[in-house]
Amino acid sequence: MAERKYNEEESEFLQIVSENIPHYRKLKEKTPGQVAKDIGWERRNYKKVENGKRLSTGLTYKKIAESLDVPIDKLFEDRNKK
Numbered sequence: 001m002a003e004r005k006y007n008e009e010e011s012e013f014l015q016i017v018s019e020n021i022p023h024y025r026k027l028k029e030k031t032p033g034q035v036a037k038d039i040g041w042e043r044r045n046y047k048k049v050e051n052g053k054r055l056s057t058g059l060t061y062k063k064i065a066e067s068l069d070v071p072i073d074k075l076f077e078d079r080n081k082k
Helices: 010-028 032-039 043-050 060-070
Strands: none
Touching: 010 043, 010 060, 032 043, 032 060
């Protein structure tokens, strides 16, 4: 199956999320497998979201934020613009 092509806005969003999710996951000393288990996903599918290869739903991002014990807006914050 070919990867979906994302528009510029979606690509920018995915770039931010793919920087933030691993950042907060590492701060919490969790593995991708632990977060995947917390949200009820297989690790390989979770990694697609974490790596910015898959756009997901608000509910999924909410579950990830809960697993990492961070406010959901932290996943979407451009930490490079501070």
